[in-house]
Amino acid sequence: MTAQTLDGAATLRTIKAELAQRVAALKEQGVTPGLGTVLVGDDPGSHWYVGAKHKDCAEIGITSIRRDLPATATQAEVEAVIDELNADAACTGFLVQQPTGLDEFALLSRVDPDKDVDGLHPVNLGKLVLGESGPLPCTPVGAIELLRRHGIEIAGAEVVVVGRGLTVGRPLGLLLTRRSENATVTLCHTGTRDLAAHVRHADIVVAAAGVPGIITADMVKPGAAVLDVGVSRVDGKVTGDVHPGVWDVAGWVSPNPKGVGPMTRAMLLTNIVEIAERSVRS
Numbered sequence: 001m002t003a004q005t006l007d008g009a010a011t012l013r014t015i016k017a018e019l020a021q022r023v024a025a026l027k028e029q030g031v032t033p034g035l036g037t038v039l040v041g042d043d044p045g046s047h048w049y050v051g052a053k054h055k056d057c058a059e060i061g062i063t064s065i066r067r068d069l070p071a072t073a074t075q076a077e078v079e080a081v082i083d084e085l086n087a088d089a090a091c092t093g094f095l096v097q098q099p100t101g102l103d104e105f106a107l108l109s110r111v112d113p114d115k116d117v118d119g120l121h122p123v124n125l126g127k128l129v130l131g132e133s134g135p136l137p138c139t140p141v142g143a144i145e146l147l148r149r150h151g152i153e154i155a156g157a158e159v160v161v162v163g164r165g166l167t168v169g170r171p172l173g174l175l176l177t178r179r180s181e182n183a184t185v186t187l188c189h190t191g192t193r194d195l196a197a198h199v200r201h202a203d204i205v206v207a208a209a210g211v212p213g214i215i216t217a218d219m220v221k222p223g224a225a226v227l228d229v230g231v232s233r234v235d236g237k238v239t240g241d242v243h244p245g246v247w248d249v250a251g252w253v254s255p256n257p258k259g260v261g262p263m264t265r266a267m268l269l270t271n272i273v274e275i276a277e278r279s280v281r282s
């Protein structure tokens with residue numbers, strides 16, 4: 001069997017076309033959505049991600065507010081920029097690109113929860129736990145949207161998530177067990193005794209451990225859907241958690257790059273548009 005591709009790059013293009021229409025409708029009502037980003041330091045990956053986010057915004061009519069700070073920026077300097085964006089009416093929402101090398105919990109907590117386009121503010125993660133509506137974290141929602149748009153049944157599925165990080169694994173477990181998704185989730189991590197035994201039962205595997213090739217073909221149930229979320233750089237090249245041999249066994253695989261990464265950007269754009277639409281309604 002050769003797996004079909006869960007094509008995040010193509011899905012991002014489709015979602016951008018849909019959102020461009022919603023942005024145009026907002027503009028007709030006098031509202032132009034604006035994305036702010038705060039970037040600290042010189043990490044080439046972070047620069048690429050932030051550049052890609054602003055390019056996406058330009059393509060669909062969202063304005064950009066970019067604050068790039070040197071690696072020497074202090075906690076207080078970054079917090080002052082956050083305060084400025086919290087107060088800026090042209091900024092619909094903004095994010096602090098991670099990693100910053102600073103106290104990220106303090107930075108995230110300082111963002112106005114209503115402008116939290118990353119869905120990572122403690123208030124918004126709390127709303128997710130409580131089942132209240134609010135901005136949702138981009139990568140886990142992007143993973144779910146990628147499955148949904150390829151017609152993969154989530155309700156009733158056995159899902160194994162590998163990784164318990166705050167931006168992917170932990171919120172993904174919460175999202176997938178909501179009534180609207182209705183999956184049964186096993187959350188595996190570095191303390192899991194027999195990872196293969198868990199993965200082998202999964203209809204859907206989400207690999208977000210950041211360990212290159214940790215999911216191998218012998219672990220995967222034939223026909224399963226496998227999402228490769230982990231990003232490592234091996235010899236300067238983006239390398240995922242899924243070993244290439246998995247493509248011979250699985251029914252669906254998301255490539256890495258061009259799988260869940262572009263979906264993170266698609267959900268960021270969705271969060272900005274939704275915040276702007278909410279402002280028109282209220």
Ligand SMILES: Nc1nc2c(c(=O)[nH]1)N[C@@H](CN(C=O)c1ccc(C(=O)N[C@@H](CCC(=O)O)C(=O)O)cc1)CN2
Nearest residue numbers: 049095096097098099118138238257258259261262264
């Ligand atoms: N504030 C945040 N920081 C970080 C997040 C986040 O959601 N919010 N997630 C990651 C990085 N990330 C978003 O910022 C992100 C990751 C990947 C992609 C993407 O489109 N990747 C491409 C290829 C990238 C490459 O070649 O290097 C792909 O997968 O095809 C976009 C955004 C950490 N920080």
